[in-house]
Amino acid sequence: MSVLVLVEHTEGDIKKKSFEAVQYAAEIAKADGSGVAALVLGALSEDAISALGEYGAQKVLQVSDARLNDLHARAYTTAILTAAQKEGSKVIIMMHDVNGRAVAPRVAVKLNAGLVSGALSLPDKAKGFTIKKAVFSGKAFAYVNVTSDVKVITLMPNTFQLSKADGKATIEQLQVSFGPKDFGVTVKEVNKVKGEVLLAEAELVVSGGRGLKGPENWGLIEDLAKELGAATACSRPVADAHWRPHHEHVGQTGGTIRPNLYIAVGISGAIQHLAGVNGSKTIVVINKDPEAPFFKAGNYGVVGDALEILPRLTAAVKKFKETHK
Amino acid sequence: MKILVCISQVPDTSTKIILKDNDTAINSAGTTWVINPYDEWYALVRALELKETGVASDVHLVTVGKADVEPVIRKALALGGEEAVRIDADSNDPLQTAQYIAEYAKSGGYDLVLVGKESIDYNNGSTGVMIAELLDADFIGFATKVQVDGNTATVTREIEGGEETDTANLPVVIACQKGVAEARIPNMRGIMAARTKPLKVITPSAVLAVTEILSYELPPAKAGIKLVSADDMDALVELLHSEAKVL
Numbered sequence: 001m002s003v004l005v006l007v008e009h010t011e012g013d014i015k016k017k018s019f020e021a022v023q024y025a026a027e028i029a030k031a032d033g034s035g036v037a038a039l040v041l042g043a044l045s046e047d048a049i050s051a052l053g054e055y056g057a058q059k060v061l062q063v064s065d066a067r068l069n070d071l072h073a074r075a076y077t078t079a080i081l082t083a084a085q086k087e088g089s090k091v092i093i094m095m096h097d098v099n100g101r102a103v104a105p106r107v108a109v110k111l112n113a114g115l116v117s118g119a120l121s122l123p124d125k126a127k128g129f130t131i132k133k134a135v136f137s138g139k140a141f142a143y144v145n146v147t148s149d150v151k152v153i154t155l156m157p158n159t160f161q162l163s164k165a166d167g168k169a170t171i172e173q174l175q176v177s178f179g180p181k182d183f184g185v186t187v188k189e190v191n192k193v194k195g196e197v198l199l200a201e202a203e204l205v206v207s208g209g210r211g212l213k214g215p216e217n218w219g220l221i222e223d224l225a226k227e228l229g230a231a232t233a234c235s236r237p238v239a240d241a242h243w244r245p246h247h248e249h250v251g252q253t254g255g256t257i258r259p260n261l262y263i264a265v266g267i268s269g270a271i272q273h274l275a276g277v278n279g280s281k282t283i284v285v286i287n288k289d290p291e292a293p294f295f296k297a298g299n300y301g302v303v304g305d306a307l308e309i310l311p312r313l314t315a316a317v318k319k320f321k322e323t324h325k
Numbered sequence: 326m327k328i329l330v331c332i333s334q335v336p337d338t339s340t341k342i343i344l345k346d347n348d349t350a351i352n353s354a355g356t357t358w359v360i361n362p363y364d365e366w367y368a369l370v371r372a373l374e375l376k377e378t379g380v381a382s383d384v385h386l387v388t389v390g391k392a393d394v395e396p397v398i399r400k401a402l403a404l405g406g407e408e409a410v411r412i413d414a415d416s417n418d419p420l421q422t423a424q425y426i427a428e429y430a431k432s433g434g435y436d437l438v439l440v441g442k443e444s445i446d447y448n449n450g451s452t453g454v455m456i457a458e459l460l461d462a463d464f465i466g467f468a469t470k471v472q473v474d475g476n477t478a479t480v481t482r483e484i485e486g487g488e489e490t491d492t493a494n495l496p497v498v499i500a501c502q503k504g505v506a507e508a509r510i511p512n513m514r515g516i517m518a519a520r521t522k523p524l525k526v527i528t529p530s531a532v533l534a535v536t537e538i539l540s541y542e543l544p545p546a547k548a549g550i551k552l553v554s555a556d557d558m559d560a561l562v563e564l565l566h567s568e569a570k571v572l
């Protein structure tokens with residue numbers, strides 16, 4: 001009876017958030033006295049897979065069908081059901097991201113399992129199987145008890161700190177027979193930005209609002225992001241005005257992120273913007289208006305003109321990095 | 326082609342959340358209720374556009390809720406759609422809600438089911454996927470463009486760090502977000518017409534919830550912001566390093 005985890009990988013490497021999922025599963029398994037089986041879908045080298053052992057997987061099941069390198073939610077569901085049956089899994093973990101959100105609800109239907117989307121805690125067994133999650137766009141938390149026999153959880157990325165240990169996982173190939181509808185959705189075209197830090201999983205984010213005045217000033221945001229190794233984000237009016245691509249827009253109608261550090265530059269801090277970023281661990285607010293509402297939601301604030309402050313901050317980060325090598 | 330749009334009622338975003346009954350419930354006195362923005366601005370409006378351009382023949386609305394959600398459903402009908410169905414149940418378990426909606430959708434023979442990206446109250450984003458699974462249909466989430474041609478839906482959707490365009494055969498469930506359509510406001514004629522549009526109430530087959538919310542908690546208040554001089558960014562970096570421990 002293993003806790004089953006879906007592992008995601010891209011360009012030959014396992015995504016960091018999947019290590020988080022494996023480590024989370026290992027904590028649950030430890031409490032149950034069971035083990036962790038990690039499910040790898042698609043082609044991935046043994047070398048890359050072996051790292052899963054360091055986060056607590058005893059066993060890796062791999063379905064080496066190259067079609068699975070891309071998300072096919074129904075095929076993923078079939079593979080998960082096959083693995084869950086083989087392992088007798090009562091708890092199934094995925095990440096709360098594009099993939100997990102497309103697959104976990106299907107698995108929940110098939111197994112008549114309760115689903116917790118965007119888990120922020122380990123299950124509390126003293127209260128049944130109760131997990132904390134954010135509701136009302138981060139304005140409150142709910143403690144959700146799963147009452148079904150099988151439980152499905154999507155874990156919010158960047159919720160738990162990773163820690164590596166010694167450990168080795170065995171790798172086993174898993175045979176799955178896919179159904180006629182499993183590859184029903186056809187991908188016609190993909191446009192991905194290459195080489196940038198992905199916003200959804202970034203630990204550090206630099207975000208700009210209308211206070212930056214225009215797209216010509218975004219070099220200042222990018223310079224700081226580059227120096228930090230951070231992803232870039234923006235407020236909604238900035239995306240609406242096409243100063244920045246739509247996928248960078250965070251907030252109630254955009255993405256929800258929970259980085260360790262969110263630097264908000266020239267953003268007023270409207271409630272709809274905060275809804276997407278209020279899970280950030282540390283928030284720095286740079287705004288020329290000391291009355292900007294964002295200052296009430298931040299940890300550190302700088303009052304002044306962003307166009308002057310950004311180059312100074314970038315230089316300070318650079319200096320810091322040189323002295324802390 | 327028949328379209329079903331799933332409409333859920335949520336507290337307005339600016340609502341302050343107040344807990345009651347020992348933190349086991351939300352105090353909804355004074356709450357302004359609205360149509361979930363993704364359902365209203367994107368899913369519903371796109372459905373109406375498909376009807377206006379002759380691609381769809383019918384646009385029906387469905388909601389799971391008790392009688393108190395009816396004013397919000399009438400508001401949705403004021404934007405358009407021929408009829409609405411209220412499935413008479415109160416649920417915040419997505420699997421239970423999806424089972425209610427799927428049961429109704431099956432009986433109505435819908436080709437396209439449109440939902441919002443997520444409800445802004447429970448933020449699950451799972452109801453639509455579950456409906457798709459229950460209907461043995463494909464699902465495309467995070468849609469930013471939705472076209473239908475004959476038996477094929479062509480959908481552009483957001484993926485991590487970009488977008489992709491997919492096709493799927495009908496019936497299909499699509500979760501809509503910004504880009505799919507431009508928000509509309511109802512006009513007087515729509516508001517008048519909505520008063521007489523059918524709002525059917527049906528009792529669903531009994532299904533059990535598999536999750537329950539035991540309690541709520543409000544986030545701790547921020548301790549107050551530490552201001553750093555605009556001339557001393559070294560100090561900010563030092564705080565981020567030694568105090569916040571994020572660098």
Ligand SMILES: Cc1cc2nc3c(=O)[nH]c(=O)nc-3n(C[C@H](O)[C@H](O)[C@H](O)COP(=O)(O)OP(=O)(O)OC[C@H]3O[C@@H](n4cnc5c(N)ncnc54)[C@H](O)[C@@H]3O)c2cc1C
Binds near residue numbers: 208250
């Ligand atoms: C239903 C709904 C959903 C919404 N969803 C979202 C969402 O998902 N995400 C989102 O971001 N917004 C959303 N909004 C919009 C939101 O309400 C705000 O209008 C928006 O966040 C404001 O963006 P902004 O802070 O960039 O611009 P503004 O409000 O114009 O603020 C600009 C800020 O920059 C400061 N500034 C100006 N010049 C400088 C300078 N030189 N240096 C430093 N600071 C400067 C100003 O003091 C001001 O605080 C939504 C609104 C509604 C009604």
Ligand SMILES: Nc1ncnc2c1ncn2[C@@H]1O[C@H](COP(=O)(O)O)[C@@H](O)[C@H]1O
Binds near residue numbers: 387388439440441
């Ligand atoms: N009670 C409900 N009635 C009708 N549709 C709903 C209901 N709850 C959720 N939905 C639909 O499912 C979408 C996703 O909701 P959720 O899974 O709760 O985030 C919403 O945008 C609605 O379109």
